[in-house]
Amino acid sequence: MNHCTLMAELISDPQLRYTQDTQTAIAEFTVVFPGLKADDAPQQMKVLGWGNLAQEIQQTYHMGDRVLLEGRLSITSMERPEGFREKQVEMTAQRVYGLNTLGALPIGTPPTPPPIAAYSAPPPPGSPPPLPPPVAVAPPVPAPVAPTPEPEVDYDDIPF
Template sequence: MNSCILMAEIIQAPELRYTSENQTPIAEMLVQFPGSRPEDPPATLKVVGWGNLAQEIQEKYRLGDRVIIEGRLGMNTIDRPEGFKEKRAELTAQRIHPVGADTPLESPVVAASSNSASQSFTARSNPSSTPTVKSTGATFQPQPAPVAEPDFDDIPF
């Protein structure tokens, strides 16, 4: 299952438009999130919401808001005037949650590839079921994975 949870900042205000066929609302916005390493530049991603969610995005969210977005990640191919095709990632939003202004965007992207991750996130959004956790002030610092030399003798074919 393709499922992604992303904490980001809105860097382009949501724009609402409608399909020509049945007038379904579509909201599009651009978000930015930190790179996976401190030296990496921030990444940007187009977010699209459909139907009632599109109208909610247009009404509630503005430029500079910090949000947590749940959705599906996809790739679009765009024909460029220069004669080549370009691939761009796009997140189709299923839910959006506002984040307080005091929450830093210093952590790397949180992505989930199973339904259980989004279910556990939803369960945590209920304040009555949220466990109390004391912060030690430590921050998560990702460590590079050890590089192992391939063993060509164990190839199964």
């Protein structure tokens, strides 16, 4: 099964075009994502979106937006004028999620959720003050036990 999820940044605005026969919308744009290692150069890839997704991509996302792309990969081989074949990777997107609402994180850094306190509702008026958080107590450490000496083995007494 060919299914890929990739976090990337748009380096070109999505271009909307249509097929000749059925007038199906196609959005095409280029993204960049970091290499696997710190010393690897960032990589670029062309992404395609079809139909209603193409129109949504063209209306919603612009150059500089960070997105999470979900789709399938394909490799196309092109004949170069220099006399060799070049392989290029493309992604056909099935879903696109915008990540700009998560804050200014560099590409490759996973987003962190806000602290749990941000989700708690304020206490109702007239209620007693909240209790302080419990203090973690370390479990008691058992006293070290001296190892018992092993009985000596008399190797002369072993029968053959």
